[in-house]
Amino acid sequence: MIRRGFLTRDGFVFRIGAVVTVVLLATGIALFYKGSIGTVLRPGETVHAEFARDYWLRPNVTKVKIAGVPIGVVTGVEPVQQDKIRAALKIDPGIREKLGKAPSAAIRPTTLFGGNYYVELLPGGDEGTASSDTIPLSRTTVPVELDRVLEEFPPSTRASTQRAIRDLDETFGRKGVEAARDLVDAAPDTLAPTGRLLQAVRGTRPEVDLAKVVSGLESTARQLTRRDDQLDNILQSLRDTTSVLATERRPLANTISTAPGTLKETRSTMGALDKTLVRLEKTSKAARPTARNLAGLLKRTDPVLRNARPLVRDVRSLLQDVRPAVERLVPTVRTATGVLDDVRGPVLDRVNGPIMRTVLSPYRGTGPYEGTGADRPFYQELAYMISGFGNASKLTDRNGAAVAIEPGISLGSVGGTPLNLERLLGNVGSGQGGADGN
Known part of the structure; x- marks a missing residue:
């Protein structure tokens, strides 16, 4: 057991x-295989970038960044041609839409002296997603090593650089240290305003506004650099404009000084114009039916105007002939104005007063003519008299018209006697007896 x-x-x-x-x-x-496993398990999408050389791009190790923020990793590197390689970049979800339609890529060292490298993606072009998932070689760059840069300098330049570095070291070793200390002492006072400035630069929507500003500046720069001489022409025009403004600075200053008053007057004028426009809008609504009918009126008026053209042409010469007569009428009108001023007043008051009342009132006899008259107005009786006088003057001879006079004897021709047949008949008609009228 x-x-x-x-x-x-x-x-x-x-x-x-x-x-x-x-x-x-x-x-x-x-x-x-931690890197490979993490890359496989990491969500995202793959884009490709072409570079002129492979600068120590290590699959599943080399980071992909935007503005220094890691957003992916290099998953593979393969040669395409003798002077071109193709790198596969796995980036986080949603990043590709933010790169724009013409993004670019660059291999950058993590330190000044190289060693480790990362791929930086730079958004570019208009908003949206690029039609291809490959960033071409024309939009990619590779770093230049410091030693290769120094190799391009001649020996004299390198010696001068050494002396400049030595002098810079001496500068910082003496007064430079004190200046740096003063800068560090003054920095806290400037950090708060700088923070507010940077906060304002981010805009009201930090995740959108600053990106749009950068994209807009990039689009502007791309438009300015599309042609080699375009920016130069703009600067030349700006120089000419500045020269003109400098020459005309006094009128410009006067214009700026009077601008507040002008703006005030413009504001009041615009206020009045606003009221006018409101009234005009109401008037225009009422005038719309008239405007609709105006087309037919103009269509009918056109033949009339065409026929009236010869008349207008003749009237022009007539007006030229009438003009001297009108000019001569000016003194006459002035004299007539004086005459009318004299007539105005007592004369018109007399005409409008007793004369008009007499002419328009009926005739009633008084005194020896009492009992005579009629209901007709005086002017009618006067007209009848004139008409009767006209009838009496119809007798004409070779010397002209003459008034006809016909003598005769009536019952009352003999006056002063009690036997007056007219009175007798009158008394009889009125119902009174006696020859004496009693």
């Missing part, structure tokens, strides 16, 4: 050791 238990315990220990060994081996393998 003891022998069997011992063997059983050894078997258990062996199994435990095998399990631990397998776990350690799997852990080592997982740690060795």
Whole structure:
């Protein structure tokens, strides 16, 4: 039993050791392929970029960044041609839409002296997603090593650079340290305003406004640099404009000084114009039916105007002939104005007063003529008299018209006698008796 238990315990220990060994081996393998496993499990989408050279791009290790923020990793590098390689970049979801339609890429060192590198993506072009998932070689750059830059300088330039660095070291070693200390002492006072400035630059929507500003500046720069001489022409025009403004600075200053008053007057004028426009709008609504009918009126008027053209042409010469007569009428009109001024007043008051009342009132006899008259107005009786006088003057001869006079004898021709037949007949008609009228 003891022998069997011992063997059983050894078997258990062996199994435990095998399990631990397998776990350690799997852990080592997982740690060795940690980058690959993390890349496979990482969500996102893949874009490609073409570079002139491979600057130590390591799959599953080299980071992909935007503005210094990691957003992906390089998943593969493959040569395409002798002077071109193609790198696969796995980026986080939603990043591709923010790159624009013409993004660019650059391999940058993490330090000044190289060593580790990362791929930086730069948004570009209009908003939206690029039609291709590959950034071409024309929009990618590779870093230039500092030693290669220095190799391009001639020996004299490199010696001058060494002296400049030595002088810079001496500057910082003397008064430069004090200046740097003063800068550090003054920096806290400027950090708060700088923070407010940067906060204002971010806009009211930090996640959108600043990106739009940068995109707009990039579009502006792309338009300015589309032609080589376009920016130069703009600067030349700006110089000419500045020169003209400098020459005419006094009138410009006067204009600016009077601008507040002008704006005030403009504001009041615009207020009055606003009221006028409101009234005009109401008037225009009422005038719409008239405007609709105006087309037909103009269509009918056109033949009339065409026929009236010869008349207008003749009237022009007539007006030229009438003009001297009108000019001569001016003194006459002035004299007539004086005459009318004299007539106005007592004369018109007399005409409008007693004369008009007499002419318009009926005639009633008074005194010896009492009992005579009629209901007709005086002017009618006067007209009848004139008409009767006209009838009486119808007798004409070779010398002209003459008034006809016909003598005769009537019952009352003999006056002063009590036997007056006219009175007798009158008394009889009125119902009174006696020849004497009693």
